[in-house]
Each structure stands twice: as C-alpha cells, then as structure tokens.
Amino acid sequence: MAPQYYTVTWDQLHRDARALAWRLIDTGPWKGIVAVTRGGLIPAAIIARELECRLIESVSVETYNEESIGHPVVTKAPTAAGDGEGFLIIDDLVDTGTTARVVRKLLPKAHFATVYAKPAGKDIVDTFVTEVSQNTWILFPWDTDAAPQFVAPIARAPGRGA
Ligand SMILES: O=P(O)(O)OC[C@H]1O[C@H](OP(=O)(O)OP(=O)(O)O)[C@H](O)[C@@H]1O
Numbered sequence: 001m002a003p004q005y006y007t008v009t010w011d012q013l014h015r016d017a018r019a020l021a022w023r024l025i026d027t028g029p030w031k032g033i034v035a036v037t038r039g040g041l042i043p044a045a046i047i048a049r050e051l052e053c054r055l056i057e058s059v060s061v062e063t064y065n066e067e068s069i070g071h072p073v074v075t076k077a078p079t080a081a082g083d084g085e086g087f088l089i090i091d092d093l094v095d096t097g098t099t100a101r102v103v104r105k106l107l108p109k110a111h112f113a114t115v116y117a118k119p120a121g122k123d124i125v126d127t128f129v130t131e132v133s134q135n136t137w138i139l140f141p142w143d144t145d146a147a148p149q150f151v152a153p154i155a156r157a158p159g160r161g162a
Pocket residue numbers: 036037038039040061062063064065069091092093094095096097098099100121
C-alpha cells in the first residue's frame with residue numbers, strides 16, 4: 001500500500017497535546033516528566049505546563065534516519081527518574097514500538113504516553129490520543145514548511161478535461 005502523509009499543524013499539535021494532558025491529569029500525581037528527544041520535547045513542554053509539572057528529564061534514542069528505521073541507540077540515558085515510578089514518559093508518537101521498548105527497559109515503572117499511535121505500537125504505550133494507520137507517515141510542524149501556496153481549483157484537476 002502506498003504510504004500517505006498526515007500533516008500536523010502547530011495548532012493541531014497544541015490541541016492534541018492538551019487532549020493528552022486531560023487524559024493524564026487524573027492518573028497522576030506525577031513526580032516529573034521524561035521527554036523522549038527529540039520528538040517528545042514539544043509535547044512534553046505543553047503537557048508539563050498543563051499538569052503544572054516542573055521537573056523535566058530527557059532520554060535520547062536515535063531510531064530513524066529520515067523515514068528509514070535503524071537500530072535504536074540510546075545517546076542519553078535518564079538519570080533523575082530512577083526506575084520510572086511516578087514519572088510520565090512523553091513521546092510524539094509510537095510507530096513500530098522500537099523506541100518505546102528501549103525506553104521502557106530503562107524506566108520500567110513509568111507511565112508511557114504519546115500523542116499519536118500506529119497499530120503496531122499502540123499496545124506498548126499506556127495512553128495516546130489519536131491513532132493513524134500503519135502506512136501513514138506523520139509530518140510534524142517542525143519538519144514542514146508551512147508557507148501558503150496557490151492551489152488550483154478542483155475543476156482543473158488532472159483528468160477533468162479543463
Ligand atoms: O515506534 P518507533 O518505530 O520506534 O517510532 C517512533 C519514534 O520515531 C521518532 O523518533 P526518531 O527516531 O525519528 O528521532 P527524533 O525524535 O529525534 O526525530 C518518534 O519521535 C518516536 O520517538
């Protein structure tokens with residue numbers, strides 16, 4: 001099946017991250033948040049603001065190069081979150097679950113939450129907001145150029161004979 005793109009704007013990301021905060025507010029209290037860098041950084045900042053949580057730790061896992069999956073490498077381990085008890089792990093998305101599995105091993109007692117989830121990885125996380133199909137590539141606002149551009153009328157679409 002041909003891959004498709006799902007474009008997320010800044011506004012939508014903000015709304016979806018806030019929706020995730022609503023799902024997490026009654027599951028706490030949280031001692032702190034562990035952001036999975038880089039993708040989890042901005043969602044973690046939004047959620048930290050909503051949950052009034054000021055202790056932010058990070059874990060860095062490099063799994064993808066552009067759209068190609070590779071072997072996950074932990075380039076920065078968390079030091080302030082112990083075994084994860086009482087901590088919230090935030091990432092932008094779970095796809096195959098490769099990154100989440102690595103982070104879970106480091107913080108087995110933490111609660112893992114992502115904004116977006118694909119079917120292959122959704123059972124590995126505890127909470128997410130929006131599911132997209134496995135053949136969808138999510139394009140985040142930091143990966144796109146949002147410059148407005150002309151779009152032709154539908155009546156002039158290829159195959160319509162105009
Ligand atoms: O479930 P998976 O198949 O592991 O995919 C999900 C991970 O992939 C992306 O990170 P990426 O490795 O692209 O690094 P980045 O966050 O630094 O951009 C995304 O931010 C998740 O962390």
